[in-house]
Amino acid sequence: MATMNSDLTILVIDENTIRASIIEEGLTEAGHSNVTVIHEVQGVARIIETLKPDVIIIDIENPNRDMMEHLFQLTRTVSRPIAMFVDRSDTALIESAMDAGVSAYVVDGLKKERVKSILDMAVSRFNAFSRLQRELAEARSALEERKVIERAKGILMKIRGLSEEQAFALLRQTAMNEKKKMSEIAQSVVTAARLLM
Amino acid sequence: MMMTTQDRTRLPAPMAIRSDRQRVLRAGFIPLVDASVLIAASEFGFAAKEGLTLELVKDVSWANVRDRLAFRQFDIAHMLSPMPVASMLALGSNPSPTITPFSLGRGGNAITLSVKLFERMRDVAEITEDADAFTNATALAKTIDQMKARGEPLLTFGVTYPFSSHNYEFRYWLAAGGIDPDRDVKLVVVPPPLTSDALEAGAIDGFCVGAPWNMIASERGVGRIVAAKQDIWPSAPEKVIAMRPEWAATQPDTVSRLIVALDAAARWCDLSENHDALAEALADQRFIAAPVEIIRRVLAGEFSLDAKGNRRVIPDYFKFHRDFANYPKPGHALWIYSQMIRWGQVPYGDTALAAAAGTYRPDLYRQALGTGPAGEDITTEGVENGDHFLDGHVFDPTDMPSYIDNFAVSAEKPAGSDRRKA
Numbered sequence: 001m002a003t004m005n006s007d008l009t010i011l012v013i014d015e016n017t018i019r020a021s022i023i024e025e026g027l028t029e030a031g032h033s034n035v036t037v038i039h040e041v042q043g044v045a046r047i048i049e050t051l052k053p054d055v056i057i058i059d060i061e062n063p064n065r066d067m068m069e070h071l072f073q074l075t076r077t078v079s080r081p082i083a084m085f086v087d088r089s090d091t092a093l094i095e096s097a098m099d100a101g102v103s104a105y106v107v108d109g110l111k112k113e114r115v116k117s118i119l120d121m122a123v124s125r126f127n128a129f130s131r132l133q134r135e136l137a138e139a140r141s142a143l144e145e146r147k148v149i150e151r152a153k154g155i156l157m158k159i160r161g162l163s164e165e166q167a168f169a170l171l172r173q174t175a176m177n178e179k180k181k182m183s184e185i186a187q188s189v190v191t192a193a194r195l196l197m
Numbered sequence: 198m199m200m201t202t203q204d205r206t207r208l209p210a211p212m213a214i215r216s217d218r219q220r221v222l223r224a225g226f227i228p229l230v231d232a233s234v235l236i237a238a239s240e241f242g243f244a245a246k247e248g249l250t251l252e253l254v255k256d257v258s259w260a261n262v263r264d265r266l267a268f269r270q271f272d273i274a275h276m277l278s279p280m281p282v283a284s285m286l287a288l289g290s291n292p293s294p295t296i297t298p299f300s301l302g303r304g305g306n307a308i309t310l311s312v313k314l315f316e317r318m319r320d321v322a323e324i325t326e327d328a329d330a331f332t333n334a335t336a337l338a339k340t341i342d343q344m345k346a347r348g349e350p351l352l353t354f355g356v357t358y359p360f361s362s363h364n365y366e367f368r369y370w371l372a373a374g375g376i377d378p379d380r381d382v383k384l385v386v387v388p389p390p391l392t393s394d395a396l397e398a399g400a401i402d403g404f405c406v407g408a409p410w411n412m413i414a415s416e417r418g419v420g421r422i423v424a425a426k427q428d429i430w431p432s433a434p435e436k437v438i439a440m441r442p443e444w445a446a447t448q449p450d451t452v453s454r455l456i457v458a459l460d461a462a463a464r465w466c467d468l469s470e471n472h473d474a475l476a477e478a479l480a481d482q483r484f485i486a487a488p489v490e491i492i493r494r495v496l497a498g499e500f501s502l503d504a505k506g507n508r509r510v511i512p513d514y515f516k517f518h519r520d521f522a523n524y525p526k527p528g529h530a531l532w533i534y535s536q537m538i539r540w541g542q543v544p545y546g547d548t549a550l551a552a553a554a555g556t557y558r559p560d561l562y563r564q565a566l567g568t569g570p571a572g573e574d575i576t577t578e579g580v581e582n583g584d585h586f587l588d589g590h591v592f593d594p595t596d597m598p599s600y601i602d603n604f605a606v607s608a609e610k611p612a613g614s615d616r617r618k619a
Contacts, residue, residue, distance in 0.1 A: 063388035065260040066358050070386035072290055073359040073542065083264055083291035094268050103264070105290060 008114065009034040011053035013041060015062065019129040023057065026125045030117065045071055055115060056081070056105040057122050065103065072105070081105040093119060100126040145183035152186035155193045219272070219451050221250045225262045226275035228255060228485040229389060230408035230495055231305045231436045233475060234517055235275055238462035240478045246461070247454040255483065258388065259358045260290075266439060267293035273455070275301065278434035279533045283360035285552045286534070286543050296445060297437035297525050298452060298561030299459050302466075302517040305435055306363055306426040307411040308370055310403035311396050312503065314340070314352070315421035326507050330428030331587055334374025337423075341381050355387035355395060355404035365536040366429045367405035372606035373588040379540070379608060396420050407435075408495040408515075409487050416491060418504030425500070425511055429587045432578065434529040445561065456565035463518035472496045521570040525557035528575040531594040539601050541608030550597070 010032055014020035020037045027035045036051055038044065041064040048056075048071065058065060072081050084097060084104055093116065097103070100123045106115050149171065156167040171189070175182040224239075226232040238244045239251035256262050259277060263284070266274045281295040308330075310318075314337075318324060321343055322336035341352065356364040368378040378384055387395050392404045393414035403420075404410075414420030426433055438459065445452050465471050476496055480489035494501070498514030501507075516522045534553035537543045554575070563569045578592040579585055586592070592600055601607060 060261060061257055063257040063391070064386075065258040066388060067386040069260050069290060070356075070359045070384075073288075081290050083260065083289075084268075091268075098265070098268065098270060103261070 007034070008032060008055060008110075008118070009051060009053045010036070010118065011048065011051055011056045012037045013039075013044065013056065013058040013062065013064075015039055015059065016129075019059075019126065022129050023122055023125045026121045027118070030121055032118070041067060044068075054107045054110060055118055057118075058103050058105070060098065060101045060103040068105065082108050090116070093123075096123050100124075100130070102126050145181075145186075148183055148190055149186040152189035155189055159193075219448055220248055221252060222272040222451070222455065223252045223254060223270070224273045224275070225254050225256050225265055225271040227257075227259065227262065227389070228487075229275075229305070229436070230479060230485065230492060230515065231301055232275045232484070233466050233479060233496075233515075234301045234459055234463045234523075235438065236478060236484055237466050237475060238458045241462065241465060241474070243462040243465070244455075244458045247458040249451070249454055249458060253483075259361070263289070263293075263295075264291055266295065266441065267291055269441075272444060273438055273440045276437055276439040277358055277361045277363075278437045278529070279360040279362060279365065279537070280358070281437065281439050281556045282530050282533045282537070282553050283542075285556045286537070286549055288537070288543060289360060294442050295439050296442045296556055296558050297439050298445065298558040298565075299438040299456055300434060300523050300525050300529075301436040301438060301459075302463060302515060302522045303432065303435055304426050304511075304513060304515045305408045306366055306405060307408075307422050307500075308367060308403065308405045308424040309392075309396070309411045309414050309420040309422050310337070311399075311401075312419060312421050314402050315423065315503075326502075327509070330370065330424035331373060333423040334370050334376070334587075336374075337371070338374040338376050338381075341376060345381075351381070351383045352402040353383045353385055353400070355385055355392055355401040355406070357389055357406055358386060359542070360537075362426075362433060362435055363405040363407070365533070365540075366426060366433065368536070368540060369429050370405075370424050370587060372604065375606065377606050393417055393419055409485065409491050412491050412495055412501060413487065415501050415503050420503070422500060422502045422509075424587075425514065427511055427513065430579065431513070431584050432529070434526075434533060437525065445558075449564075452561055453565040456562060460518070460523060460566055463523050466515075466517035467519055469497065523562070524570055525559050525562055526570075526574055527554040527557045527559065528573075528578060528594050530554055530557040531575065531597070532578060532592055535592065535594075535597050535600055538597070539604060539607045545598060545601070 010027060012020055012023050012035065017039055020039060024035055024037050038047060058068065082105065084094065097119060102122045104119060104122065152171060153164060153167040156162050156170060157164060162170065171182055171185055175185045178185065224235060226235055236253065239253055244251045254271065259280065262274050262276060263280060265271045281297050283289050284292045284295040318336040318340045322339045324332055324336045328336065354367060356367055358364065371378045371382065376382060385401065387401060387404060389406045389410050392406050392410045395401045396404065396414055397419040411422050415422050466475060472493060476489050476493040479485045479492050480487060485492065496515060498511040500509045500511060502509055530553050534550065538545050543549060559569060559574055575594050580591055590603065
């Protein structure tokens, strides 16, 4: 496997360093040893000229894609690169790549099965990264919610002389009565306290 | 009715089976004032009146717009006029058949140089503050000569895309001044919203881009506007509404309704009494996300040339509708083709010539609106009063090789090629 893939030169351009390393890892695991990762497009012309990559993977949200188009137009270093897809009829891959936010340039003439596995991998890694980001955001907001509940509890304990358990029960009961999330009630307690004290 | 999708990578897959009466159109656009007609059609009820809903999707690069149109994520798109032509000529990294039945108007571009470079031009060539576009170009040529003599590095200028009106207009202006855009300077691509930052940071020494980015640079005191599109060629094609020919063929009724809606929106955009409302809408985060005051002045053609208070009013800086500004004149597509040949992007040939002209579809425009300009679709350009090219040349599409050969500055012909032969 490793020797089969190792002759393809792959360039990954991603301003997001974490995602870039996730993709790099995936490529290495798949047996690609000629992988270069850059995080900014500054100087990319020279890199492409010396590296002569067979495949370039770039984040679809990177506005510098237009710069890449210009580069391909000016120089003949990358011979006839095709945006995204070796096989235009593979609409499933095209859709999943676009949904995942992957765009790629592939040197014309490469066998499609060789490139397809790379693109599939990039797509799944991009998706994995989005999932990770989502989970992180969720974890972060859960933490924030817990923090605000703690603060509201403290306020109630102090102002109304409640025990911690009573304060918690009061918040929960109010949330149930008002059909709101506990963190929302807690937030209004914190806001009210800020206004009144 | 308007929906903007912020999270562009999460677009739902388009319907697999489309009826031939599609009423909801997903339209890609880049945040520029020349997307006004499309945005107004959606925001001010013109599309709704035709029974259409436009889902406007803001994108970050022309390459994305092209790919998303090609791969059916967009039904229609705001595009640089040379992009469909390039696609029909199989240029670029994803050429997929693309046509345009409607131009989004004229004007909007300008060339801005760094204040530092402009000061140097004033020193070297002794030009006045209000020098015209041609004088500015020759002053830049003199400055470049001096820089070369002193062994200074080449100036770097930004355009937006290899197949853009900006690329061809910047090159036209430079060449008119006697500057070879491929040898005497370095042309790079900079995304429009980044132009004034790049200028300030010294990464580029000038740029050609659409509104409002020139005025943003001049207001910030980092740039000096030295030429407008009107100076180079007032009729020069700008943005278009692009679509896949096979989609247009299966949706004739929808295409007609769209053209009617866009035509009404364009007429509305042309009226200055609507500019406050238009500027307000364009300034929104969902669209251009730039100061409303600047957009209002851009629409009025009131130019701040720099931050020192030098001003210039260009009456038709934007022409959204008047004088059949929306008519997709095949002769204009041929002018684009001529510039592609001039700068070595494509060779001259009869088949390519027909393909380039076929990109523009006046038949669809006439079918929808029952009108169009008098006269032929392919005529001599740059002869009418008020429609001259910067260098006084006249474009005769029927003798393209001579037209191109007559330019003092152009790319070297590929070895062994003769523009007179197909």
